Amino acid sequence: MFSCILIGAKLSNIQALHIYNMTADQFNFGKLSPELNRLISFSITNSYINRLLGRLEHTHQIACLNLSNNIFGTEWQDPLALENLKQLAMLDFSFVNISILPNIKIEVPIFWLDVSNNTKIRCESLLDLMKKSGNSKYKLNFVKHNETFCMSSLSFHWFNTTEKVALREVEGIKKLREDCPINCTCNWHGLDMVQDTITLQTIQVHCSNKQLSNLPENLPENTVLLNITNNNITSIDAFVSDPTYKTLRFFYADKNNISNLLSLEGSPFIDNYSVLSLKLNQLKSLPIYILQNSFTRFEAHKVYLGGNELDCDCSTAQSLKIWLLANQRHLPDYDAILCKNFPYKLKVLDLDQKLVCITEADWTQYMYYVIAAELSMLLLLIGKVSYDYWVFKTAGYLPWPASKMPKLPCDWVFE
CATH class of the missing domain: 3.80.10 (Leucine-rich repeat, LRR (right-handed beta-alpha superhelix))
Structure with missing residues (x-):
């Protein structure tokens, strides 16, 4: 009171x-x-x-x-x-x-x-x-x-909590925001504890819906999340060529025009990422070996590929379909990957080997029939000649049609 x-x-x-x-x-x-x-x-x-x-x-x-x-x-x-x-x-x-x-x-x-x-x-x-x-x-x-201290989220891969942060570190994050790429927004992501190293202040960069045709360059130091959803980006070569992408662990690039993932091979991202989201892009095939290696190294990797329309063939039904089923825990939308080369958008999981693995006959297969026919005719000819010779030796005359054939100059040899 x-x-x-x-x-x-x-x-x-x-x-x-x-x-x-x-x-x-x-x-x-x-x-x-x-x-x-x-x-x-x-x-x-x-x-x-x-x-x-x-x-x-x-x-x-x-x-x-x-x-x-x-x-x-x-x-x-x-x-x-x-x-x-x-x-x-x-x-x-x-x-x-x-x-x-x-x-x-x-x-x-x-x-x-x-x-x-x-x-x-x-x-x-x-x-x-x-x-x-x-x-x-x-x-x-x-x-x-x-x-002066404040509280921030703390991440250690799968583990999340809160941590007291000194004001000088918060002011460092402010400086990182000032280094944000043009047309993007940079925010505090949290603190990252890495074993045997210092605690890092991390940044997330958002560049969605900006009509970008290329990945943003020169990300702020310690950027761990990049969101470029709904743009016109076709290539992810920056994962290899731009050193500021080496700390990236969360990459969201849904609704773009990315056509392949080959740039991920050998990049720091493929070894350290937590989330790779490429839904509704223009992927024509999936490099299974690149993703499989990352799944083997770390169980927490998540890859989202739903809505992509692949060029499906017999190999897709025999290999990719089985691989998707075997890696469901890493591919949450594994059942939403589609095939482009069908009258309707067929799911990869619905591919039937009996329908897509029919081998078309080529012209070399018909040569076997020709050779078989020629051998059959040769055997018949040998048989006929042998028969005519046997009749001639035993009966003294040639059977028809051999008797009707005109004599040749060399026939006296056999008379």
Whole structure:
């Protein structure tokens, strides 16, 4: 319970107001008296407030707002609670338990923010504020720089948790965002723990729906995720030629015009990736040996190829179909890969060997029939000559038709 007694003071004359050791179910900023229009400093400290409501509408002159050493039961009910404070130059959120800052408009030359010793504040919230100040003429400064940390997601391949990150590392991420490729958006991805090496700050780059015809060049350092969905990209040669692709582990390139995966062979990506998504592209065949080697090395690899229309033949039915079935855990949409060279879009899994493995006869096969016929005629001729000779020797005459044949000059040899 909190009570405040102002003896002999007019609200319109008050320039500083400090509320201390208050316990309340809620505090509504919007219900502050309009008469407090000369308020310059406003503090609520060492209090427990379950809910924060409303906006500061009539206190535009507040330059210093102190909400330190508090336990807030929930997040801000209204993210725009402080948006009307155009003169705000100092905001103290130290020793509180909120995770997301309310929306803050920095409209003074130098803005001081204290979020030190805050056990839950998210790094992404600080990065968003840094981004806003970085694109304007106003400067953002942090109080107690060395005591300021934030929480970020942490990934170690299959393992995810949260980790406390120093402010200097967050500022490093801000610098990486400034190096983002043209037409792309770069965001904080998290921290990457790699055994026997330092913890890395990682970046994700989003370039979807930008009508790109080539992969973006010079990705920020430690980029682990690239999303180029719905563009006109035909080649992924950058996986080999661009050294900034060596840290990439998540690649989303759905709805493009990529026609082959041969560039993946020998690239750092094929050894380290977690997700490769190439749905609805122009793949004509799948290099099984490249993907199979990656599946063998690491069980967590996932490849999405649904919607691609392959040139299917007997080999597809005999080899690829069996390979897809054997690697279902790595190919979540294995049953959505199609065959192009059929009147309708037939799934690879529905290919029938009896239909696609019929061998067409070529002209060399007919030679065997010709040779067989000639041998048969030769045997018949030998038999006929032998028979005529036997009749002539035993009966003294030649049977028909040998007797009707004209005599040749050499026939006297046999008479």
